[in-house]
């Protein structure tokens with residue numbers, strides 16, 4: 432079975448304050464136990480503090496987003512003539528250009544520089560207006576639309592956490608398995624291994640990308656196919672998988688065993704999937720049973736599906752969804 436292992440650490444960007452660096456405006460940090468104690472087992476974190484990197488001191492005057500939510504300025508709270516919008520964007524461009532190996536990024540929520548979403552944007556008169564993205568994060572995400580990006584606070588949600596880590600491992604596999612020696616054949620092989628993972632997140636994406644590779648892709652320049660495929664795949668994987676979509680995927684996978692298992696075994700599998708659907712057990716339960724039989728009776732194709740082992744089982748993410 433194609434088991435993701437902890438053999439190689441995956442390069443992932445992170446807001447430096449989340450690693451305990453004392454770089455915040457007040458001289459403090461926002462140390463994340465989950466990043467440091469759990470994710471560091473599989474991620475090689477690369478810390479970036481945009482505010483310090485553009486030359487602001489620590490401690491420093493706080494900054495905030497002001498004006499139009501679509502394109503706010505980043506101004507000093509005490510001295511509004513301090514405008515660091517352009518330096519923050521330029522630093523995002525520099526980090527993007529110099530760190531092409533990143534396979535994900537974890538941002539500090541609420542920051543006018545690093546916040547991914549729901550960052551307060553103020554009126555000129557000082558009243559909070561709407562919500563937007565931090566200037567650095569916004570520019571970085573625009574330059575890296577396929578890269579998995581998440582806020583640390585949202586990793587407390589088991590579904591969002593599992594979703595983000597899955598995407599990082601898929602992106603890492605893409606870099607290693609396809610981008611190291613790209614060809615249409617490699618893209619098709621990659622898609623073949625990720626079919627059921629995609630199905631669990633987006634049935635529509637599963638259909639669309641399958642059709643794209645089977646029809647249009649061979650007529651298009653390889654560069655274009657690579658860009659389109661990974662962007663579409665990562666966008667569809669970002670959709671939350673639900674109990675309903677996982678149940679559908681489990682049933683499809685079970686279909687590969689039909690001819691080889693007896694009625695009693697089939698009943699056991701159906702019962703485990705139904706218990707999962709009814710929220711009596713978590714995903715790990717039907718999957719463990721299914722994998723047990725796939726190991727004995729499954730074809731090479733179904734055993735190679737990334738859905739079965741999307742990341743090292745030590746992370747235990749499917750014990751909570």
Ligand code: SF4
Pocket residue numbers: 446447448449454455456479480481482483539542544545
């Ligand atoms: S949120 Fe970003 S800019 Fe602010 S201290 Fe943390 S790393 Fe630096």
